[in-house]
Amino acid sequence: MRTKPDNFLKKNRALIISFFLPVIIMLGYFIFRQMYPFGKSSLLTVDLGQQYVDFFAFFRRTLLHDPSNFFYSFSKALGGGMLGEWAYYLMSPFNLLLLFFPGKTLTAGIMLLTLTKYGCAGLAFAFLLKKTKMQHGIALPLFSTSYALMGWFIANQLNLLWLDAAIFLPLIIYSLIQLNTQGKSVAYILLLGLMLIDNYYMGYMICLFLVLFFCWYETVNYQNMRDLFKHLWLFVSRSLSAICLAAVILIPTFFSLLDSKGQYTQESISFKFEYQPLKMLSKFIIGSFNFEQMPSGYPNLFIGSLALVGFLTYFVNSRFKLRERLMAFIITIFLFLSLCFEPLDLLWHGFQFPVWYPYRFSFIVSFWMIYLAARALKQNEFPQTWQIGLAALIYGGLIWYVLANIKRFSFISKETLSFTALFAALILIILGAFSYSKTNAKYSKLVSYMLLFLSIIEVSANAIYSLNNLSYLSQAEYSEPSTALRKNSKTLSTKDQSLYRTGQVYSRTKNDGLANGLNSGSYFSSALEKSIPDFFGMIGNPDGDNYVTYSNGTLISDALLNMKYFISAKDGSEVSGKQPLTSLTEKPDLKTYTPISSNQLTKTYRNPNAISLGYVANKKLKAMKSFYDNPINYQTQWLSDITNTSDTVKYFNAVNFNEVVFQNVNQQVNLTDATLRRNDLSKDAQVIFKFTPKTNDSYYLTLGSSLDSDNVTLFLNNEPLKQYSTFRHTVIVNIANNSKNNEIVLTAKFKKPSLWLNNFVLYRLNNKLVKSQLAQVKKQQIKIKHNSQRSLSGEVKVSGHNQIFASTIPYSTGWHVKLNGKEVKTYKIQGTFLGFDLPQGKNKIQLSYWPPYFGFGLLVSSLTLLVLLLGAIRKRFISKKNRIIQ
Template identity: 40%
Template sequence: MLEKIRKIILNHYFLSFALPALIMLFYFYYRKMAPFGNSSILTVDLGQQYVDMFSGMRETILHQPNQLFYSFAKNFGGEMFSEWSYYLFSPLNLLLLFFNQANLPSGILFLTVARFGLAGLSMQYLLVRRNFTGKEMGLLISSSYALSGWFVANQVNLLWQDQIILLPLIIYAAIKLINEQKYLPFVLIFAFSIIDNFYIAYMIGIFLPMFAIWQISRYYSKFLNQSLIFLRFLSSMLLSVLISSVVLIPTAFQLIQGKGQDTIASIDWGFIQKPYLVILKLIPGSFNFSQMKTGLANIFVPFIIIIGLITYFSIKQEKISTKIISGLIIALYSLSFVWQPLNILFHMMQYPVWYPYRYSFIFSFFILLLAAIGLEKSKHANFPSFVLSLLLIAVISSVAVFFNKKINFVNSQQVRLFIFLSVSALLVYMVRSYMKHDVWAYFLLLIGLTSSALNAYISTNNFSYLTNSEYQRTVKALQQSTSDLSKKGFYRVGQTFSRTRGDAFATGYNGGMHFSSTVDKTTPELFGAFGQVANDYYTSYSFGTVLTDAIFDMKY
């Protein structure tokens, strides 16, 4: 036991968890979010939809376990298994059972902080155990991964966050499969990833064959060997899908009745407007409300990572063929950020409603991995890398200044901050030959952490949040007005306030309302035909009459 604790400390596993977790915890404390004050972490979808899902999860597990498969709290009755697989199958969500409905914002805050930390820990584990980099340099890469632009932008989307934790572990198991022919770890963890959240796991599944080709090219030269190993890898992926079909099949059947019907019939083959602005996402804080709705890919990482990426292509320890494959993978994802057909393919053939480029964390992961190799294996600063990095800083800064009046997610202060941090990283990179490796790595870590923390601070500060007292007031009012209702009848509860369309599921009564991506198409059509509130993803029996109340057996 003591030896295990010693390894955790020596390999910086504890620090890889603590650094991103504490940075986000201090920020939430600074913003006085519950339990540290009267603000809350609830905003956009987290405050309008997910918090009710978590409340319903608590109600189901603690009081009504039969609702796991079917619930009358979903409209006038509906299946729930697909709902759980889409939103709630993460085992980390069980932490929320320790917080009652009124205190869920506090539980969600701690759960979010824990996921930031776990993302750093899983990345550090991959880097150290598979010898991509040393433990000191690993801290820079792992903290940059955990505090990447994708995670900061999607910190409210708790249902997707497990996948950023699982990705390094899946890659670790994939390398074990490729290098050591050990199949079981990969098959099991990828199957678990699909069960946890099949939607983001699909995006990982697209990346895995590309990664396998890259990894195989690093260690094998003969085409026959490469082909056999790649086929075994694909077979293992298929086996993972078959294992997870216990969840995939019923979920797919339900989605076909609803959201699956939105699969596009024709593709826009054009490029997005102003694709050259994507590079501005490397500036700290380049995320706001408009970017959340219809913005560019969130690919922020500290600029030292970009320097390491450029260095990777100059080191002699990697094969030319491997570098070419690396470049093609980067090019493919970069193209997907500006060309709609690839973007749609990576989104399971659907246009995303808000939060565009949901797969961009995979791009960040891969360039971080390459940067780790580049920074670790280069013995001294590379002059061409220095020149290219300096040129890129100038290009990004110039584009930001030139288009300053046409964009709203970057200002002059952010540009100056970017220049200062990037040039600082470049200077530390240049003096590598004059410093011990671990001291040099810690200097880079300081600059990287500063960049990531400032990105998180500026980006998250661009949003307003629901106050905790406001949330608790409405929850207590709902609980008081519905506590005596029977679990068997339908009830239309009059409210002097408007909160969400998930109140019935969250509070545990049958109210003829629901809000989720798994609502089948016929239900909103029925509600709309009776003059009720309805949309593709929500319904609400809000304007009942004597006649409609009688038809639906709705009590008031």
């Protein structure tokens, strides 16, 4: 007598295999590559190592220690709403697995998370095939493994946040079929709603595809116009219901995007092909992926030879009605045009060109191809011999085209092309032989096992060749800096529990602060508000569309931005053994800050000039203008407007170099904005700038965008200048402090035939004057008595007229301010920060944050869920009543 578990295992054996087969394949590869916890390497590479792993650490910290981070965090650059970040990066239910992996073991959790998603993708596709009776038995893992290990999944293994889409897609498709055939709507609404909550970006792509799939499915099953309109109504109304169910995330995220990604929407569209369309054929070859394909490559389309053959034979298979195949062909043409025609490409990406990882929707194309292949290669109904022959001819043409143009494809070798041809030939021979002999029914199971064996080897080979083309962080490269940062964070939180920012002189990534609870001013996210990089660019710090790095502070910006502490890596001479921490920037200004703690690898300093997050400023600050590529003027104007100081006062004074030595370079008298050229292009060229400070003040050098690491290598006193490598606006570099009468030598080595000294100016800061001005500001800073991530309260005393409350909290309509118990209007100052008017005298201030439109979204989602529950209860009641009557 069989027990229930035995029956369950027998009944679902193929589904279980579909889950574990991709897991076993990829686990074997990870063990072979010695990925942690099986060795010294890790899965961290590119954005997974530089961005997502820090978001995962933030996820754990928020859920386990500080839930208020869900709505707002001062670890997001200078502070910002987090709901949009959660919606894009962290709403996957799979992330809950990471709660069991603290500290350096987080990389092991990422491996488990990755393997689980591989398995669930295979299981979801097998579930679709089984429930729709397209395939059964051993054929389920045959197609599901091709799906789980398709080229898109392998290439985007490092983009864990997108992989859920490939898991949800087959389930949503099945629920759509159920909606059309049986009128069952709850599963469709819940699954599509959950996908939109999980990741609205990939969910949007799935929504577009659902329209195409609905058209195809209705064409296949068309009966009459009455049923068509009924199904259309169900599809539209239930899809809108799913969107309403996800409104709690979608509505506030939409308005958040208007300040971030929405600012970069493509305004002009070119009706052109982005590349020669035939080139995408190269992506059906084994191992057709490498690092160069990440920033600007072709769509990842590898699905294995069997799926490709099945897809090709579908269109000439007379078992399917002509109208079905014609509609499928139209949809296929549309999908493939989307992979190369700019307007359609932009449509799938929300009218924004992707920054790296192009054609992110290609998982949908792969799903469509494998789905049609599974439909065509049904057990006991193999394609006819001539159909297989036609597929072989087309496949041969593909191989020939790639071979003829192999030099154009850096990601393909003759070895991988030969393997592809071999697997294709073997699969075609097996299909052709059994089709020709007419023994399909008798030997179909054997055929399935043979095809499964070949497919496993082929998709495994693709995974190995593709992933071997990437380099990965070692476990130590992640764990050692992360452990040091956690120790520093814990030390500071023990010493000082107030609200402040902490500057970094060493770093692992731009999201160190987010991962470790440090308000570091740096940040990297696709949903970063545009005003933040604009501000960083104006104060002389590196910025981009999706990142900022506070690495180039001055005494002025450090103080006004409340950089109360700085953490620096010790010099190699102070460390026993090798120093594993990498310095981010030069910071001689630390000599004027107070050392407060030290450990084996780092030192921590307190900035005595740091000013609170809010302070009283003159009303002139409201009218302050923007200064792009002139950070010296911006910081001067900022401090002067706060204190109502005359415009003639100078904090920075330009200083000449004492000596300039040109080596293999044409000499120039005026250096700033001069273009220097090599005299002999076959020889190295460099310029040596020397100066001796006459005071112990701070000295700063401004560097225009042409002086980044692509064009020049800079040395300070014969050591490589510590400076963030890329910047698009002029930056300020601190090169001396307390160095009176000590010669400073700066060397610029050319990387190209010429070098433009864009905004290349040396400045001396009047430290005494600046500290005097900052002391005035500190007298009227807010005294914070209570604070959390989304609220703070305190007192401030206003002694003069025409004063405002100025803060360095980024402006958002989500911030609500009560002044002496009454709500007041806020406004934006400096194009970035929160400000409001202040009366003279003593004022009590309360600031609280609530995500804009979150309440409305929550109401819509709640009402939608209530309607679904009432509908389910009503349906159950009617069903029970009918049973009683019967």
